[in-house]
Amino acid sequence: MNLVTIQFAHFCAKAPKYTFNSRLGMRSNCQVSKWAIGRVTGLRLDDDNVWNYTIVFDYPLGYCDELAESEIAGEDELLCLN
Numbered sequence: 001m002n003l004v005t006i007q008f009a010h011f012c013a014k015a016p017k018y019t020f021n022s023r024l025g026m027r028s029n030c031q032v033s034k035w036a037i038g039r040v041t042g043l044r045l046d047d048d049n050v051w052n053y054t055i056v057f058d059y060p061l062g063y064c065d066e067l068a069e070s071e072i073a074g075e076d077e078l079l080c081l082n
Contacts, residue, residue: 016043016051023075024055026067032078042066 018024018040025035041064042054053072056064 012049013045014049014051016053017069018053018072018074019043024053024072025075025078026055026057026065027071027073035073035078036063037078038064 020040020043022040023037024040025032025037028035036057036059038055038057040053041056044052044054044066046052051069052066053069054064054066055072056062
């Protein structure tokens with residue numbers, strides 16, 4: 001796999017908390033064990049300098065969604081919450 005490095009020149013832009021192929025869970029009101037889990041396949045920085053992540057979930061049809069950082073939990077957080 002090729003390694004791609006992206007450098008941001010904007011003075012307010014912060015590095016994303018999660019990167020491509022990071023395993024994430026979509027936060028929900030149900031039990032943590034039932035949260036949708038998937039991998040990051042895209043990143044987008046919106047006008048308010050908030051990172052949005054495109055996640056392909058581990059479903060047979062490959063459902064995907066774009067979520068803000070507040071709506072997701074990293075794999076390390078999922079292990080702590082279980």
